[in-house]
Amino acid sequence: MGFLEHPVIDQYAGLSSPIHAVEPRIKLVSCLGLMVSIVSLSSVAALVGAVLVLAVFLLVSRLPVRYVLARLLVALPFSAAVLFLLPFTEGGSPLLVLDLGFWHLAASREGFTHAVVLSLRLVAALLVVTLLTSTTRFTTLLRAMESLRVPPIFPRLMEFTVRYLFILVDEIQRMQRARQSRGFKARRLWEPTTLRTLGQLIGVLFLRSLERSERVYLAMRSRGFSGQVRVHLSFRVKPWDYCWSGLIISVALLLMAVDRGGFWH
Amino acid sequence: MKVAKPANRNVGERTLGAAVEVENLEYTYRDGTRALKGLSLTIPRGARVAVLGPNGAGKSTLLLHLNGIYLPQKGRVRVLGREVSPHTEDWVRTRVGLVFQDPDDQVFSSTVWEDVAFGPTNLGLSETETRARVEKSLAAVGMEDYGDRVPHHLSYGEKKRVAIAGILAMEPEVVVLDEPTAYLDPRGKESVLGIMEELHRRGKTLVVATHDVDLAAEWAEMVVVIKDGMVFAAGGTDLLVDEEVIRQADLALPRVARIFQQVSGLKTRACPKTVKEAVEYLENLTGHCDVR
Numbered sequence: 001m002g003f004l005e006h007p008v009i010d011q012y013a014g015l016s017s018p019i020h021a022v023e024p025r026i027k028l029v030s031c032l033g034l035m036v037s038i039v040s041l042s043s044v045a046a047l048v049g050a051v052l053v054l055a056v057f058l059l060v061s062r063l064p065v066r067y068v069l070a071r072l073l074v075a076l077p078f079s080a081a082v083l084f085l086l087p088f089t090e091g092g093s094p095l096l097v098l099d100l101g102f103w104h105l106a107a108s109r110e111g112f113t114h115a116v117v118l119s120l121r122l123v124a125a126l127l128v129v130t131l132l133t134s135t136t137r138f139t140t141l142l143r144a145m146e147s148l149r150v151p152p153i154f155p156r157l158m159e160f161t162v163r164y165l166f167i168l169v170d171e172i173q174r175m176q177r178a179r180q181s182r183g184f185k186a187r188r189l190w191e192p193t194t195l196r197t198l199g200q201l202i203g204v205l206f207l208r209s210l211e212r213s214e215r216v217y218l219a220m221r222s223r224g225f226s227g228q229v230r231v232h233l234s235f236r237v238k239p240w241d242y243c244w245s246g247l248i249i250s251v252a253l254l255l256m257a258v259d260r261g262g263f264w265h
Numbered sequence: 266m267k268v269a270k271p272a273n274r275n276v277g278e279r280t281l282g283a284a285v286e287v288e289n290l291e292y293t294y295r296d297g298t299r300a301l302k303g304l305s306l307t308i309p310r311g312a313r314v315a316v317l318g319p320n321g322a323g324k325s326t327l328l329l330h331l332n333g334i335y336l337p338q339k340g341r342v343r344v345l346g347r348e349v350s351p352h353t354e355d356w357v358r359t360r361v362g363l364v365f366q367d368p369d370d371q372v373f374s375s376t377v378w379e380d381v382a383f384g385p386t387n388l389g390l391s392e393t394e395t396r397a398r399v400e401k402s403l404a405a406v407g408m409e410d411y412g413d414r415v416p417h418h419l420s421y422g423e424k425k426r427v428a429i430a431g432i433l434a435m436e437p438e439v440v441v442l443d444e445p446t447a448y449l450d451p452r453g454k455e456s457v458l459g460i461m462e463e464l465h466r467r468g469k470t471l472v473v474a475t476h477d478v479d480l481a482a483e484w485a486e487m488v489v490v491i492k493d494g495m496v497f498a499a500g501g502t503d504l505l506v507d508e509e510v511i512r513q514a515d516l517a518l519p520r521v522a523r524i525f526q527q528v529s530g531l532k533t534r535a536c537p538k539t540v541k542e543a544v545e546y547l548e549n550l551t552g553h554c555d556v557r
Contacts, residue, residue, distance in 0.1 A: 138375060139374075139375045139376050139379065142375070159373075159374070159375050160373065162375065163373055163374070163375055163416070163417065164373075166417040167369055167417070212369075212370060215365065215367070215370040216370050216371075216373055218329065218334050218365075218370075219363075219365050219370050219371040219373075220373070220383075221334055221358075222332055222334060222358060222362070222363045222365075222371075222432075223358070223383055223384035223387060223431060223432070223435060224355065224358050224359065224384055224387035224388050224435065225383075225387050226355070226387070228387075230386045230387060230389070231379075231386065232382070232386065232392040232395060234392075
């Protein structure tokens with residue numbers, strides 16, 4: 001049951017590299033800025049440049065290549081759909097014409113370019129996210145968000161989600177095994193018994209989660225929680241952090257310049 | 266200590282320096298369940314108290330009253346002489362620490378260190394003070410090397426110890442534990458009992474809700490049996506071999522006592538309840554008839 005295994009997003013956060021060493025708040029803001037500038041790019045050249053620059057960053061960060069590629073797989077269904085559909089739905093100069101008797105399909109060059117641009121944007125954005133979340137501990141990232149005055153409800157919500165996701169996954173697994181040991185086999189989804197069983201599973205999970213959330217809240221109040229989230233933070237900005245910020249700003253500006261046809265004309 | 270049979274009336278004189286006094290406490294849940302129906306109880310400072318009773322007797326509801334999570338609908342709860350009310354509930358939570366049964370309900374942060382720091386931070390303590398308390402509490406439960414660990418990677422027993430550390434970091438005078446040994450392996454149980462022993466040595470008042478009559482017999486000095494939302498009996502561990510109490514409150518004899526009852530038809534009151542008592546008893550016996 002591979003999909004039920006506990007997801008770990010920061011397993012490589014303990015490595016040491018110049019990217020790991022960037023102060024978390026600066027890393028968060030710079031990566032967000034870089035992402036915004038990348039998403040605004042619309043030429044293939046600039047986007048390829050962005051992907052290459054990010055590849056260099058990722059190499060410097062010593063993240064295993066396999067791991068990064070696995071994270072990119074998320075983009076595959078979307079990219080595939082876009083590459084398959086857009087050339088046929090957008091008008092423009094024909095690139096490829098399919099003649100299926102009474103059906104006449106034309107793939108446009110503009111549509112194809114558009115699909116490539118969208119896919120590249122997605123890949124580049126995913127690379128930025130991977131760079132950020134894989135070189136920073138999850139908790140550190142949350143504390144950085146809090147320190148940047150992100151409304152505390154968001155980091156807390158993320159923290160709770162990740163913490164209790166594992167427990168929920170364990171609970172599903174236990175229930176699944178208990179059903180299997182009484183002879184239940186998930187057959188086709190449209191069979192009434194399968195549907196009913198799965199419906200009950202979801203219902204029970206909701207109920208259990210609700211009850212647990214109540215107990216968690218009581219336990220939090222027992223330790224003096226009164227709705228206010230308080231944390232002690234200790235981040236220090238080093239010279240390298242200024243270099244990193246400068247580097248990211250220049251990369252972003254350069255990419256945008258390339259995108260607009262270059263400042264050298 | 267004398268057995269106070271159906272002690273649902275007023276407990277009587279207020280013990281000077283009692284850790285917790287509960288008087289005629291009543292609590293009805295919104296769905297109409299009357300969980301507590303006039304419960305009265307006095308827990309002396311520094312005592313080791315086991316609260317026993319069948320499922321649904323009102324144990325958990327009582328525990329949640331002890332640190333002001335539930336406020337009395339009727340009757341009153343006094344902690345260290347101060348009445349628990351909306352004005353004192355923040356204070357009472359610093360005096361009475363509640364360790365929940367399932368550590369996953371309590372340990373919610375993404376690292377052990379942060380979770381233990383949760384209480385002190387809520388108290389508004391300085392960073393240095395928080396750090397000192399976290400280190401001290403983690404050391405007290407033998408988890409000082411686990412600060413950076415992620416709770417869901419820990420074993421159940423380790424999570425339990427982190428939960429206890431999170432309460433100790435509040436530096437409470439009274440520590441209330443709900444089923445502290447449930448689901449633990451023998452080693453985990455041993456280690457939790459060790460922590461409880463150490464807390465007792467440091468003068469904390471300990472209240473433990475449990476179904477484990479052996480634990481109550483070996484560990485407690487005061488036993489409170491709850492039934493139908495009231496105190497059915499309160500007194501020394503002799504209550505645990507009181508046939509009437511056991512039958513009425515759906516309890517069982519401690520294992521050691523069960524053996525002696527079957528072997529010799531001893532009168533229940535003189536019957537050994539703990540391993541230590543049994544050993545003494547047997548040594549006495551062999552001493553008398555000189556078996557060698």
